Amino acid sequence: MDRRTFLKIGAAAGTGMFLNPLGMLGRLNSSGEVFGATSQDPHFFIQILVPGGMDNSYLFDSRPLAMTQAKMIQNYLGTDPTRWTGANGVETWASTLTDPLKSFRDDFSILNGVVMSPTFDGHNQNMSLLMTGDPFGTELFIPKIGPEDAMSALQKGAIPGGITFDNAGRVVQLDAQSAEALISKLSTSQMFSPDRAAFKYIQSRFQSLSSRFSTDGQFSQASAAMSQGFALTPDLVQKIKQVQVIQDEDQDHRFLALALEFFKRGLTRSCLWIPDSKSRADTHDPESAKQQPALFQGFVALFADMIKTMKETPFDQTRSMYDVTTFMMCSEIGRTMRQKNAAFENTGTDHNSFNNMILLGGKGIVSGQVIGSTDFQTAGEVLSGAHQAADTDLVKVMGRPFDFSTMQSRTDLPVELNLSDYLTGNSVMNTIYSAFGLPADQYRLLQRNDVVAPVIQGLLRS
Amino acid sequence: MKTLKFALVCLGMVLISACAKSGAPNPGGATNPRNQASPQPQDLSQGISVGDGMTALYKGYAEISRLIRVRTMAVPSNFELSLYLDQDPNDVKNNGLLALLGSYADSLGTSSDFQNGVPNSINLMIWGIELEGFAQDVARICDPAPAPSPSPSPAMASTGASAPAPTLEQRFAPVFSENFKSVVSPFCAGATTRPFDRDSLAALWSELLLFDAPSDEMDAWIAFGMGPDVSAMESKAAIQTLVLTALYNPYFLMRH
Numbered sequence: 001m002d003r004r005t006f007l008k009i010g011a012a013a014g015t016g017m018f019l020n021p022l023g024m025l026g027r028l029n030s031s032g033e034v035f036g037a038t039s040q041d042p043h044f045f046i047q048i049l050v051p052g053g054m055d056n057s058y059l060f061d062s063r064p065l066a067m068t069q070a071k072m073i074q075n076y077l078g079t080d081p082t083r084w085t086g087a088n089g090v091e092t093w094a095s096t097l098t099d100p101l102k103s104f105r106d107d108f109s110i111l112n113g114v115v116m117s118p119t120f121d122g123h124n125q126n127m128s129l130l131m132t133g134d135p136f137g138t139e140l141f142i143p144k145i146g147p148e149d150a151m152s153a154l155q156k157g158a159i160p161g162g163i164t165f166d167n168a169g170r171v172v173q174l175d176a177q178s179a180e181a182l183i184s185k186l187s188t189s190q191m192f193s194p195d196r197a198a199f200k201y202i203q204s205r206f207q208s209l210s211s212r213f214s215t216d217g218q219f220s221q222a223s224a225a226m227s228q229g230f231a232l233t234p235d236l237v238q239k240i241k242q243v244q245v246i247q248d249e250d251q252d253h254r255f256l257a258l259a260l261e262f263f264k265r266g267l268t269r270s271c272l273w274i275p276d277s278k279s280r281a282d283t284h285d286p287e288s289a290k291q292q293p294a295l296f297q298g299f300v301a302l303f304a305d306m307i308k309t310m311k312e313t314p315f316d317q318t319r320s321m322y323d324v325t326t327f328m329m330c331s332e333i334g335r336t337m338r339q340k341n342a343a344f345e346n347t348g349t350d351h352n353s354f355n356n357m358i359l360l361g362g363k364g365i366v367s368g369q370v371i372g373s374t375d376f377q378t379a380g381e382v383l384s385g386a387h388q389a390a391d392t393d394l395v396k397v398m399g400r401p402f403d404f405s406t407m408q409s410r411t412d413l414p415v416e417l418n419l420s421d422y423l424t425g426n427s428v429m430n431t432i433y434s435a436f437g438l439p440a441d442q443y444r445l446l447q448r449n450d451v452v453a454p455v456i457q458g459l460l461r462s
Numbered sequence: 463m464k465t466l467k468f469a470l471v472c473l474g475m476v477l478i479s480a481c482a483k484s485g486a487p488n489p490g491g492a493t494n495p496r497n498q499a500s501p502q503p504q505d506l507s508q509g510i511s512v513g514d515g516m517t518a519l520y521k522g523y524a525e526i527s528r529l530i531r532v533r534t535m536a537v538p539s540n541f542e543l544s545l546y547l548d549q550d551p552n553d554v555k556n557n558g559l560l561a562l563l564g565s566y567a568d569s570l571g572t573s574s575d576f577q578n579g580v581p582n583s584i585n586l587m588i589w590g591i592e593l594e595g596f597a598q599d600v601a602r603i604c605d606p607a608p609a610p611s612p613s614p615s616p617a618m619a620s621t622g623a624s625a626p627a628p629t630l631e632q633r634f635a636p637v638f639s640e641n642f643k644s645v646v647s648p649f650c651a652g653a654t655t656r657p658f659d660r661d662s663l664a665a666l667w668s669e670l671l672l673f674d675a676p677s678d679e680m681d682a683w684i685a686f687g688m689g690p691d692v693s694a695m696e697s698k699a700a701i702q703t704l705v706l707t708a709l710y711n712p713y714f715l716m717r718h
Contacts, residue, residue, distance in 0.1 A: 158567065162575045164575055169580025169582055175558055177556065182584075198710075206712065219716065233587055240587075
């Protein structure tokens with residue numbers, strides 16, 4: 001099936017075929033509050049995660065070529081960025097690679113200068129911080145933003161570095177090809193019929209074993225998970241068998257279409273999307289760094305395709321998938337402007353946890369804005385004491401202090417680093433938590449033993 | 463010899479049962495801090511509340527496929543359970559479903575982590591498809607032996623024409639051991655032998671599960687096998703049901 005046919009199927013959904021597809025999902029959380037998807041208020045989530053640390057200067061936190069000529073920041077694209085003005089009046093430099101996103105400028109907001117971990121600059125710690133709220137956390141946030149579905153999320157690709165999460169047992173890594181194989185096999189399987197003797201016996205054993213031993217035993221817990229998972233299979237099998245898997249050489253687009261199908265069919269509400277493994281952004285070596293224009297061209301195309309496809313895919317008669325989905329794209333970390341000891345013409349870039357960039361949009365989010373900003377806009381800029389202490393080599397861009405009440409970057413130069421002065425990754429995530437209606441007691445802290453990271457209220461659609 | 467093996471299996475299962483009934487914890491469980499916060503018994507109407515970090519993990523695709531191979535197949539055997547998913551375990555680009563059954567994933571060469579080992583609805587579906595396919599093949603033991611395959615045509619042999627690449631079916635198809643076939647064959651008789659006798663059921667259970675489960679788990683399965691549902695089935699359907707229900711069990715699929 002080509003993309004056009006797929007969209008026709010999507011249009012058919014709008015005529016009633018998929019009306020009220022989320023009835024099963026309209027459940028309450030443990031606090032008795034409605035959040036996430038209900039048949040009246042569906043809410044999905046897509047996270048595009050680019051492991052390795054994107055160099056923001058190839059997207060929305062660029063620097064003029066004058067900075068390159070001053071040997072401050074590499075620019076293997078070789079073109080001057082242009083000014084990108086948000087609907088809130090805040091400007092940022094935008095690489096010409098972002099041109100394809102101009103037609104979607106009102107569909108997402110740009111968050112610049114997001115500080116991640118102030119004490120770790122490694123991938124794993126910052127990835128854990130992004131995904132759990134703590135550099136050594138083990139609880140993935142995605143299962144928390146929706147009711148406890150049979151599938152917490154559909155995932156494409158793997159997070160490198162051997163990071164595992166204790167609560168990711170229902171995050172299913174299923175690419176389009178595997179989904180196609182599964183659907184094909186389920187079409188001939190007869191075992192997931194609750195009326196069959198085998199099904200009843202298996203379920204009875206799962207239930208018996210889950211309650212047989214002490215409830216904190218690992219085997220009992222596994223049996224309970226099997227009992228609960230198995231009980232849901234008849235419903236899931238029927239839904240999965242209806243999923244349309246499109247044929248497309250672009251495996252990322254194919255996966256996006258699959259994820260939207262899973263959303264519409266009520267199979268899951270979240271998607272963790274790690275683009276093709278060839279697209280890692282960890283450009284320490286100069287050869288990789290020089291490939292960044294092509295790399296970011298791909299990321300921009302992927303992001304643009306996601307927005308376009310969601311807008312063209314009906315959810316129901318009045319809403320597109322864009323209307324019911326919150327999405328974000330980011331890395332776990334940013335990058336330095338250059339490497340101190342490398343020849344400038346042949347430099348790679350290293351990690352920078354003081355400046356991440358996050359693109360955020362969709363349901364619940366005020367799009368079109370530019371939020372936050374970074375320092376080192378010119379070679380001669382006077383830097384804060386906090387920056388100079390954290391970046392003695394002066395190769396890093398750093399987020400500027402941020403005033404959460406006015407939604408504006410501050411102009412003062414803090415002497416010492418205090419996370420409460422900055423836009424942080426945990427604040428961004430708490431903003432997403434808020435959009436999904438999580439209770440405040442589940443919000444992330446600025447860091448361990450600290451206060452709750454403030455929600456960016458100006459990003460939330462009331 | 464078969465009697466001695468069965469007696470040893472029973473002894474092993476009794477010991478497992480005794481250990482389980484005493485509430486003896488998993489050796490690692492007593493000191494695992496993740497076990498400290500135990501969730502309440504689950505209520506299906508409230509959705510899934512199991513803390514994944516506290517569950518036992520699957521043995522994984524490779525181990526389950528190996529166990530079935532060594533317990534039921536003639537030696538040597540290339541049997542792979544992935545046959546029933548149309549996937550090749552050696553084809554890393556096209557075996558995505560197998561990875562969801564628990565597998566070791568290399569991480570930049572610095573560690574090797576067991577991933578996708580927590581039971582969920584999707585991997586239960588995949589296990590179900592595989593074990594259902596295997597159970598169907600076991601039931602075919604009752605079929606009359608097929609006529610020998612014709613030899614390659616002399617023309618093809620003499621010209622040396624290259625044969626097409628072998629299919630997954632040709633590479634991984636089950637060839638059951640004579641011992642396993644002898645254990646299954648009593649179930650191939652007609653409905654006049656119902657209910658199945660306890661010894662035949664116990665022998666089939668022993669071949670499939672060996673020491674994996676305690677004796678009362680076998681007792682429950684035997685009661686099911688002698689019960690009205692299975693007794694009402696025709697032979698092949700009954701064998702398929704018995705094999706599927708024996709293997710689709712936490713004691714077989716999970717580490718414990």
